[in-house]
Amino acid sequence: MKVSDFDFELPEDRIALRPVTPREAARLLRVDGEVREDWLVGDLPSLLKAGDLLVINNTRVLPTQLKGTREREGQSVAFEATLIKSLDGQSWQAFLKPGRRIREGDTLRFDDLSAHVLSKDEDGVYVLRFEQAASEVLNGLHRLGGMPLPPYIRSKRPEDEQDKSDYQTVFARDEGSVAAPTAGLHFTPELLHALRDKGVLFEEVTLHVGAGTFLPVKVEDTQDHRMHAEFGVVSADSAARINAARAAGGRIIAIGTTALRLIESACDADGHIHPFSGDTDIFITPGVPVRSADMLWTNFHLPKSTLFMLVCAFAGTEAMKAAYAHAIDSGYRFFSYGDASLLANKSR
Numbered sequence: 001m002k003v004s005d006f007d008f009e010l011p012e013d014r015i016a017l018r019p020v021t022p023r024e025a026a027r028l029l030r031v032d033g034e035v036r037e038d039w040l041v042g043d044l045p046s047l048l049k050a051g052d053l054l055v056i057n058n059t060r061v062l063p064t065q066l067k068g069t070r071e072r073e074g075q076s077v078a079f080e081a082t083l084i085k086s087l088d089g090q091s092w093q094a095f096l097k098p099g100r101r102i103r104e105g106d107t108l109r110f111d112d113l114s115a116h117v118l119s120k121d122e123d124g125v126y127v128l129r130f131e132q133a134a135s136e137v138l139n140g141l142h143r144l145g146g147m148p149l150p151p152y153i154r155s156k157r158p159e160d161e162q163d164k165s166d167y168q169t170v171f172a173r174d175e176g177s178v179a180a181p182t183a184g185l186h187f188t189p190e191l192l193h194a195l196r197d198k199g200v201l202f203e204e205v206t207l208h209v210g211a212g213t214f215l216p217v218k219v220e221d222t223q224d225h226r227m228h229a230e231f232g233v234v235s236a237d238s239a240a241r242i243n244a245a246r247a248a249g250g251r252i253i254a255i256g257t258t259a260l261r262l263i264e265s266a267c268d269a270d271g272h273i274h275p276f277s278g279d280t281d282i283f284i285t286p287g288v289p290v291r292s293a294d295m296l297w298t299n300f301h302l303p304k305s306t307l308f309m310l311v312c313a314f315a316g317t318e319a320m321k322a323a324y325a326h327a328i329d330s331g332y333r334f335f336s337y338g339d340a341s342l343l344a345n346k347s348r
Helices: 041-047 134-144 182-186 189-198 236-247 257-265 306-315 317-329
Strands: 027-032 035-040 053-057 059-061 065-072 075-086 091-097 107-110 113-120 126-130 174-177 201-207 230-234 252-255 276-280 295-299 340-344
Touching: 027 041, 027 317, 035 041, 035 317, 041 189, 041 340, 053 236, 053 257, 065 134, 075 107, 113 134, 182 257, 182 295, 189 201, 201 236, 201 257, 230 257, 236 252, 252 257, 257 276, 257 295, 257 306, 295 306, 306 317, 306 340, 317 340
Parallel strands: 027 340, 053 201, 053 252, 059 174, 252 295
Antiparallel strands: 027 035, 065 075, 065 107, 075 091, 091 126, 107 113, 113 126, 201 230, 230 276, 295 340
């Protein structure tokens, strides 16, 4: 398929720069084939039933946005770094901006942290080697780092203290992501309480969101796109409880594309979830059946992105194009801090 088949026009004012307050006041679009209904996030308990199970991603975002200086020949140049993947604790992949003024062999300083530039690849990803031990680097990130907001937010405003809470889900437990599983940002303790009162079940899995979430699709045909691998875990107990919920008649609702990609990586052809621990580079596009989940809760995604391709695969391309057109015309807010959608699996 052509990547251009997944393009659409999105007005700039539809890009959310802050989440709504309270979170339950965000809008919710329910999509089931040709059926489209406008709700609010706070209405979710009325759309689910006792025994339904929400699969949530408990990854926690690291504050990997750093301000630094490059020192060379007595000259200092300021820049920003976004660390995107730890290779061994001391070595990290990173995006640097402006990168054109930084080259291999340079020494970079981030307050009391310092790193050497080892390499740069064709995607503009640098490898930095810190002089400090892995534990010191991690401590330094928590002292100095900001939340790694997506480029479409950072291009319009700087990251600030409010983002440290806004860009972390209530489920966040296992530190390791460089971007939030943003579908989970809609949930609050009050909403979780209401869902539990309804008899809705929850199951935690972990997928650490990596560099691929920042990178645009640069090829013309989807079959030529290479997904970046991300590390995920579905425990044996979690797999058993997901399978048991479905066997008892409950619907499996993936909270976010990260949770969906992980349980689909752990799923067999019969829809049975198995324990999983390792990297996944699964790429779900129209024509790829999704067997692991009955519904998907997710935000509204970028044009020509792998995530828009995923929702088209899940709910149907024409249904999603019509749903996105409705969302744009109706003033829904898009991307990480935007509104939500609840999609029915077209193949189930």
